[in-house]
Amino acid sequence: MPELPEVETVMRGLAAILEGQTIIHAETRREGMRWPFPAGLAATLAGARVEGFRRRGKYMLMRLSTGQSVLIHLGMSGRMVARPRGANTPPPAHEHLILETAGGTHVGFVDPRRFGSVDLIPTAAEDSHRLLAGMGPEPLEEGFTPTILSAALAGKQTPIKAALLDQSVVAGLGNIYVCEALFRAGISPRRLAGTIPGARATRLVPAIKAVLSEAIAAGGSTLRDYVQASGEIGGFQDRFAVYDREGEPCPLCPNPPGCPGITRIVQAGRSTFFCARIQR
Numbered sequence: 505m506p507e508l509p510e511v512e513t514v515m516r517g518l519a520a521i522l523e524g525q526t527i528i529h530a531e532t533r534r535e536g537m538r539w540p541f542p543a544g545l546a547a548t549l550a551g552a553r554v555e556g557f558r559r560r561g562k563y564m565l566m567r568l569s570t571g572q573s574v575l576i577h578l579g580m581s582g583r584m585v586a587r588p589r590g591a592n593t594p595p596p597a598h599e600h601l602i603l604e605t606a607g608g609t610h611v612g613f614v615d616p617r618r619f620g621s622v623d624l625i626p627t628a629a630e631d632s633h634r635l636l637a638g639m640g641p642e643p644l645e646e647g648f649t650p651t652i653l654s655a656a657l658a659g660k661q662t663p664i665k666a667a668l669l670d671q672s673v674v675a676g677l678g679n680i681y682v683c684e685a686l687f688r689a690g691i692s693p694r695r696l697a698g699t700i701p702g703a704r705a706t707r708l709v710p711a712i713k714a715v716l717s718e719a720i721a722a723g724g725s726t727l728r729d730y731v732q733a734s735g736e737i738g739g740f741q742d743r744f745a746v747y748d749r750e751g752e753p754c755p756l757c758p759n760p761p762g763c764p765g766i767t768r769i770v771q772a773g774r775s776t777f778f779c780a781r782i783q784r
């Protein structure tokens with residue numbers, strides 16, 4: 505599933521194509537995706553100018569000149585595909601929502617598994633939308649500090665891995681970047697969240713910020729069928745220290761017997777990758 509760096513990358517790609525453009529035509533090709541498309545979506549989009557974009561957690565908000573914002577979640581397999589009008593290539597399969605700009609570009613929301621979603625909300629009320637209202641701080645903003653993270657984790661009896669996946673603790677993290685941040689901070693994914701406040705939170709916050717920033721700079725990570733708006737492939741998956749590297753040597757430890765390499769365990773039904781020697 506696309507996480508914060510992938511969503512940020514897709515959003516920047518969409519902004520480069522759509523910002524300042526007027527949408528001359530919009531079309532939905534089915535009733536909806538994860539949920540039905542909002543009533544009047546295509547009619548609202550047609551004639552609107554795209555004023556700008558904002559990301560909140562794993563959601564994108566496309567702000568329109570009508571005073572409304574289109575809330576977009578890519579789900580598991582969603583991607584945005586841009587192509588010039590009249591291109592000879594056939595439209596991609598599973599294209600459920602299509603925008604056409606006055607400048608002659610088609611942008612399609614393609615999602616074979618249809619876990620993605622689209623909603624339409626007043627721009628002034630973005631943060632009170634049910635999917636955004638309870639969301640925790642943006643990890644790359646200054647307001648995400650060790651003090652704030654400590655307060656969110658105090659007393660929690662769940663493993664830190666699960667706590668960081670909870671979008672009300674911190675927004676935008678998923679399985680990949682939680683594994684990578686915990687490795688950088690030297691914290692075991694099994695450690696109870698309530699033991700993180702203090703010195704460990706002081707290590708964890710900069711680790712989260714660094715891994716997300718580096719992943720954005722690399723254009724995100726591409727796994728399976730996920731690609732960016734531009735169709736380019738992100739490169740951060742080549743730099744994972746632990747994620748999806750079970751049995752491989754740990755980048756920070758000497759070879760066995762010093763370190764058994766990267767271990768995989770399953771927590772709450774999801775794979776966790778870590779070094780049992782340095783992550784305590």
Ligand SMILES: [Zn+2]
Pocket residue numbers: 754755756757763779780781782
């Ligand atoms: Zn190690």
